[in-house]
Amino acid sequence: MCANHQETVTNKDCKKLPIEVILYFSGIIIFLLGLILPLNASSKQILSTLAMLVSGYHVMWEGIEDTIKESRRQKRFIPNTHILMTMAAVGAVLLGEASEAALLIFIFAGAHFLEEYVEGRSQREITKLLELNPTEARRLTANGKVEIVTVDQLAIGDRVQVLNGGQIPTDGRILEGEATIDESNISGESIPREKTIGDDVFGATINGNTSFIMEVTKDSSDTVFSKILQLVESSQSQLSPTASRIRQVDPYYVKAVLLIFILLVALGPNLLGWSWAHTFATSLTFLVSASPCALAVSAVPATLAGISNLAKQGVLFKGGSFLANLSDLKAIAFDKTGTLTEGKPQVVSFGFKKQGLDEDKLLGLIVAMEKQSNHPLAQAIVDRFEEDKDEIAITIENRLGQGIVADYEGHCYQIGKPTSFASISEEWTAIRTKEESLGRTLIFVAIDDEVGGYIAIQDRPQASAMAAIDYFKSAGVKTIMITGDAELTGQAIGRELGIDHVVANVMPEDKARVIKEEQESTGMIAMLGDGVNDAPALVTADIGIAMGDGTDVAIETADVVLMQNDLSKLALAHKLSKRLKANVAQNLIFSLLVVILLVSLTFWGNLSVLASVTLHEGSTLLVLLNTLRLLKK
Incomplete structure (x- = not known):
C-alpha cells in the first residue's frame, strides 16, 4: 500500500502518482457509487456534483487561475479553454443534469491528462540529460592530496x-x-x-x-555538455510558428465563443422564441462544441514530440521553429573540410618504377623520411605505408622548394611536389595531369634526380555524406559546397558527391556573402559547418547547422547541432520535419471539421451536452494519439 506524502503517492515498489490522478479516479468511484446505490434523485445529483468537483477541481481551478493571472498580467480579459468547460459543467448542474456535468469533466480531465502525458514524455526524453550533469570533482591540491569540491569551484x-x-x-x-x-x-x-x-x-x-x-x-559553464543543456532548455521554450499562432489566437477565439454564448442566452427566448430551458441547454452545448481543445493541442505536443525524437538520436534543435522550417528548405550549403569530408588526408593512389630497389624497401625509406618531416601530408603517407615496414635509420634534409632529401646506400632520394623537379618525363606528366584533375595532391619520389614514383593524397568524403546529398537532391533541395580549395579540387569532390553547385576559392570571410547571394536567388537556405570561420555563414543562413565535433563558436551560433557528425542524421531531421508539418496539418484540419460539425449539430440536430463533449473530447484524444506517432523513429 502506497503512503500519502504531500502531493504524491510513493513507495519504492510503485512510481510517483500525482494527487490529481488519485482524485480523478476517486471522483469516478464516487460517481459509480451514485449509480449503483439505491438512492433518491437528489442524493444522486449531490454525488454526481461531488464526483465532478473531486475529479475536475484541478482543470476547473487551473482555468480560473490562469485566466485571472493572464488577465492581470496583460491588463485585459484573457480567458482559456478550461473556462469554457468549467462553465458548461456548472451550467449542466444548474439544469439538473449533474451526471452529464460529471461525465463532461471525466472526459475533459482525461484528455487533459493525456495531453500532459504527451508533452511530459517529450520533455522527459529531452531533459533527462539534466540528470547526467556532474556535480562533484576530486581536485588535487598542491601537495597531491584529494579534496572533494563542487564542479562550479573548478x-x-x-x-x-x-x-x-x-x-x-x-x-x-x-x-x-x-x-x-x-x-x-x-x-x-x-x-x-x-x-x-x-x-x-x-x-x-x-x-x-x-x-x-x-x-x-x-569553465563548467562553457563545457560541451553545458552547451547541450542550453540547447535543450531553449528548444522547449521556442515553439514552431504554427504553435505560436495557435497560442496567440486561442484567447480571441475563446472570447468569441463566450460572446456568442451570452448572445444566445440573451436573445434565444426573445428573438428566436426558444424556452429558457432550451436556450440554456443549447447555449451550453454550443459552449462545448465550439471549444478549441483539439485545436489547442494540434501543434505544441507535436513539436515537442519531434524535438524529443531527434534529441534521442543526437540532433539538437534550439527551438521548434527551426524544426518546423527545415521542411521548407530550398537549398543547403556545406562547408567541405570536416563536414562533407573526413578532414584527414589519405593516400588514395600510388605507383613506382623499380630502379634496382624493390618496392617494399623503397616504401620503407619513404616512411622513414616522412616520419621526420613536418609537412602536413607526411602523416597520411606514414599511416598508409608504415605497417610491416622495417625501421630504417636515415637522416633527411628539408630543402626549401624541393621537399625532403636523404642519402642512402650511395643513392639520393627526394620526395616533393611536382614543381620541385627540374625535368619530368611525359609518362609522369600524364599521371600528374590525371591525378590533379581528380582534385588530388600529388607527390613525386625521385632517385638520383629521376622521378620513379608518385603518391596521390586526398581528403575523402564522409561515408554518410553521399547518401545525404542524394536524399536532399531527391527532396528537391539544391546542394551547394563552399570550399577554400582550388577549383579543380573542389569540383572533383563535388562530382564525386553529386553536389549541384560548387563554390571554390572562397576565403573564410566570404562564406557569409555566398550564403546571402544564394538566399536571394534560391530562397530559404541552411548552412552546415564546423569551424570558427563558418560562424558568420551559420548566422546569415535561415537555419545554421553545426557539427558536434566542431568549435564552440560554431555550436553557439548554430540553430541545430548534429552531435554525431553524421550527415544521415540531417536527412533524418528533414524527413521528421516533413512528418511534423503533415501531422500538424492533419490535426488542424480534423479539429476544425469536428468543431464545424458539432456547432452545426448543436443548432440543427438537437445535440446534447453529453454527446457534444463525448465527440469533442474524443477528437482531442485522436489528435493526441496522432501526435504520439512522432515519437517513433
Missing part, C-alpha cells in the same frame, strides 16, 4: 583525479594515465573511445576501468 588549470567508473566532471585534457571513455551522452556514439596523455575529455562522460589525472581546460 578553475582552468586545476588538476582533477577521475576514478575508474567515475563521471568526468568538466572538459579537460589527460595529464597522466590512459582511459576508455563512454561518450554516448555527448556524441551518441555507443562505442567507448580510447584516450591517452594529451587527449581531450568531456564533462558528463563516463570513465572506464582505469583512473587518470586531467587538467581542467574550460
Whole structure:
C-alpha cells in the first residue's frame, strides 16, 4: 500500500502518482457509487456534483487561475479553454443534469491528462540529460592530496583525479594515465573511445576501468555538455510558428465563443422564441462544441514530440521553429573540410618504377623520411605505408622548394611536389595531369634526380555524406559546397558527391556573402559547418547547422547541432520535419471539421451536452494519439 506524502503517492515498489490522478479516479468511484446505490434523485445529483468537483477541481481551478493571472498580467480579459468547460459543467448542474456535468469533466480531465502525458514524455526524453550533469570533482591540491569540491569551484588549470567508473566532471585534457571513455551522452556514439596523455575529455562522460589525472581546460559553464543543456532548455521554450499562432489566437477565439454564448442566452427566448430551458441547454452545448481543445493541442505536443525524437538520436534543435522550417528548405550549403569530408588526408593512389630497389624497401625509406618531416601530408603517407615496414635509420634534409632529401646506400632520394623537379618525363606528366584533375595532391619520389614514383593524397568524403546529398537532391533541395580549395579540387569532390553547385576559392570571410547571394536567388537556405570561420555563414543562413565535433563558436551560433557528425542524421531531421508539418496539418484540419460539425449539430440536430463533449473530447484524444506517432523513429 502506497503512503500519502504531500502531493504524491510513493513507495519504492510503485512510481510517483500525482494527487490529481488519485482524485480523478476517486471522483469516478464516487460517481459509480451514485449509480449503483439505491438512492433518491437528489442524493444522486449531490454525488454526481461531488464526483465532478473531486475529479475536475484541478482543470476547473487551473482555468480560473490562469485566466485571472493572464488577465492581470496583460491588463485585459484573457480567458482559456478550461473556462469554457468549467462553465458548461456548472451550467449542466444548474439544469439538473449533474451526471452529464460529471461525465463532461471525466472526459475533459482525461484528455487533459493525456495531453500532459504527451508533452511530459517529450520533455522527459529531452531533459533527462539534466540528470547526467556532474556535480562533484576530486581536485588535487598542491601537495597531491584529494579534496572533494563542487564542479562550479573548478578553475582552468586545476588538476582533477577521475576514478575508474567515475563521471568526468568538466572538459579537460589527460595529464597522466590512459582511459576508455563512454561518450554516448555527448556524441551518441555507443562505442567507448580510447584516450591517452594529451587527449581531450568531456564533462558528463563516463570513465572506464582505469583512473587518470586531467587538467581542467574550460569553465563548467562553457563545457560541451553545458552547451547541450542550453540547447535543450531553449528548444522547449521556442515553439514552431504554427504553435505560436495557435497560442496567440486561442484567447480571441475563446472570447468569441463566450460572446456568442451570452448572445444566445440573451436573445434565444426573445428573438428566436426558444424556452429558457432550451436556450440554456443549447447555449451550453454550443459552449462545448465550439471549444478549441483539439485545436489547442494540434501543434505544441507535436513539436515537442519531434524535438524529443531527434534529441534521442543526437540532433539538437534550439527551438521548434527551426524544426518546423527545415521542411521548407530550398537549398543547403556545406562547408567541405570536416563536414562533407573526413578532414584527414589519405593516400588514395600510388605507383613506382623499380630502379634496382624493390618496392617494399623503397616504401620503407619513404616512411622513414616522412616520419621526420613536418609537412602536413607526411602523416597520411606514414599511416598508409608504415605497417610491416622495417625501421630504417636515415637522416633527411628539408630543402626549401624541393621537399625532403636523404642519402642512402650511395643513392639520393627526394620526395616533393611536382614543381620541385627540374625535368619530368611525359609518362609522369600524364599521371600528374590525371591525378590533379581528380582534385588530388600529388607527390613525386625521385632517385638520383629521376622521378620513379608518385603518391596521390586526398581528403575523402564522409561515408554518410553521399547518401545525404542524394536524399536532399531527391527532396528537391539544391546542394551547394563552399570550399577554400582550388577549383579543380573542389569540383572533383563535388562530382564525386553529386553536389549541384560548387563554390571554390572562397576565403573564410566570404562564406557569409555566398550564403546571402544564394538566399536571394534560391530562397530559404541552411548552412552546415564546423569551424570558427563558418560562424558568420551559420548566422546569415535561415537555419545554421553545426557539427558536434566542431568549435564552440560554431555550436553557439548554430540553430541545430548534429552531435554525431553524421550527415544521415540531417536527412533524418528533414524527413521528421516533413512528418511534423503533415501531422500538424492533419490535426488542424480534423479539429476544425469536428468543431464545424458539432456547432452545426448543436443548432440543427438537437445535440446534447453529453454527446457534444463525448465527440469533442474524443477528437482531442485522436489528435493526441496522432501526435504520439512522432515519437517513433
